[in-house]
Amino acid sequence: MNQDAAIAFDTSRSSSSEAESVGADSDAARASAPAPVVTDYACERRSFQSKLSLALDALRQDRPHAQQSVRSCLSVLAESLCSLHKRRAREGAFDARVLALIDATRHGAQDYRTLLNELATHSALESEPIIAFLEQVLALKQSAANDQAYLWRDAPAFVARELFVSTVAVLLRAERWPELSELLNHRFSHTRPIAATYSAFDGFHRSLDVFRKRRLKLARTSVSADLLKARVERGDVRFDDVIQADFVLHVHSVFHEDSMQNYWYPRTLCYAEKQLVTGTDLFINMRAGNANKGLCDVFGVDDWSAFNAALGERVCLDSGQNPLNIDYAGLIGANNALFD
Secondary structure, three states: OOHHHHOOOOHHHOOHHHHHHHHHHHHHHHHHOOOOOOOOHHHHHHHHHHHHHHHHHHHHOOOOOHHHHHHHHHHHHHHHHHHHOOOOOOOOOHHHHHHHHHHOOHHHHHHHHHHHHHHOOOOOOOHHHHHHHHHHHHHHHHHHOOOOOHHHHHHHHHHHHHHHHHHHHHHHHOOOHHHHHHHHHOOEOOOOOOOEOHHHHOOOOHHHHHHHHHHOOOOOOOHHHHHHHHHHOOOOOOHHHHHHHHHHHHHHHHHHOOOHHHOOOOHHHHHOHHHHHHOOHHHHHHHOOOOOHHHHHHHOOOOHHHHHHHHHHHHOOOOOOOOOOOOHHHHOOOOOHHHO
């Protein structure tokens, strides 16, 4: 977790009105901003969709080249994302230009989620091509970090985080526990000389959550969370699953990272109004004793009791106090009347 991200947010402030401004604000901003980044992704997308069709057919027919077809799809997608980020608008407010660059990746991110949803239904799913793709995306974020205009890194950083949390959301929904464990335990080598954990995908997007919020006087908890919600809801992944994945990543990092600075920061919890009352689906099942052993293995615990004890030890669950103001008890189902 970046130090900038430690600006405390209180999940008790979330409400159904969180969704009201991103659509209106993005539309208004685009109307007054320069034309969006011009790209040739339409041609590349046709290439991707052709390769996707071939890959899915190979998976369904259990053909030997199926995984190679998946790699080919992801390679086209990675190249498209990299080329999009090389095109920048030169006029207009800086945060609007960053937003336009992010918007240029919208179809690519949606196509990736479509592919993931399809892959997750097939027993032949392998983690390696997905991890390799995510490493390429993370490498793009890292290369942008060396840019003289350092805030340009916010565009690839946002997309890298979006694609990673989307991957976790799909794997959780499909209960692909071995693949999820492999992803969360992987050390990503495309980022720096020393391999990094998945926390490298997290980060604070200052151009959105400070500059844009200030310039447009937005009464928003997190502009980047608003943008993620708007992008995800256009595709094949439920936003509730993204909220759940965001929280799972945070809890997993609490269990496995040595420093709070490396905790995954769950920005979408500002939308977790329902989950604060009922708990998230995975933790409701875990609390009720219905959790798959694979989920316990993901967290490195034997059962719900061990999970609850470990979480309480790390975040002072009983006192309800924690540095990030996260309502852990509500999110794991402690407020659910079914368990009274």
